Amino acid sequence: MKRKGxxxxxxxxxxxxxxxxxxxxxxxARHRRYTKRLVTKTKRHRSAMYRxxxxxxxxxxxxxxxxxxxxxxxx
Numbered sequence: 001m002k003r004k005g006x007x008x009x010x011x012x013x014x015x016x017x018x019x020x021x022x023x024x025x026x027x028x029a030r031h032r033r034y035t036k037r038l039v040t041k042t043k044r045h046r047s048a049m050y051r052x053x054x055x056x057x058x059x060x061x062x063x064x065x066x067x068x069x070x071x072x073x074x075x
Contacts, residue, residue: 001019003012020026061067 001012001016003009007015058067
């Protein structure tokens with residue numbers, strides 16, 4: 001957008017705001033701001049595999065008695 005000859009800066013800003021509002025750019029930006037993106041199937045699978053490995057490792061350490069309790073009590 002260009003400023004018209006003899007147009008004040010306030011008038012230009014008002015015209016620009018009106019054009020942006022009509023185009024729906026701000027509304028779309030607000031919608032995109034709060035929508036969560038879907039996690040891909042690969043990422044979900046990797047996360048599940050990581051959790052499975054950690055659970056197995058925890059169980060193995062517990063069985064061997066090598067699990068170290070953190071001070072501060074349990075929840």
